[in-house]
Amino acid sequence: MPLAMVWLAPAHLLVVIVSAASILFLGLLGAIGAKAGGANVLKATLRVTFWGAFAMALTAGIGALVGTAV
Secondary structure, eight states: OHHHHHHHSOGGGHHHHHHHHHHHHHHHHHHHHHHHHTOOHHHHHHHHHHHHHHHHHHHHHHHHHTTOOO
């Protein structure tokens, strides 16, 4: 679904919209997985969203350090 945002988002907001959509869909998938597995939905959603956002931020930070455009 974040890939669909690439087609829909205006170019000047592309990074922000794709990042937000990715985090939103990570949370949705965390909730679906928790529901399917019988786990606590809120905890799973927060865990998947937090670590997904952390991984995205870390990747962007490393890219910035080595001079790669994000």
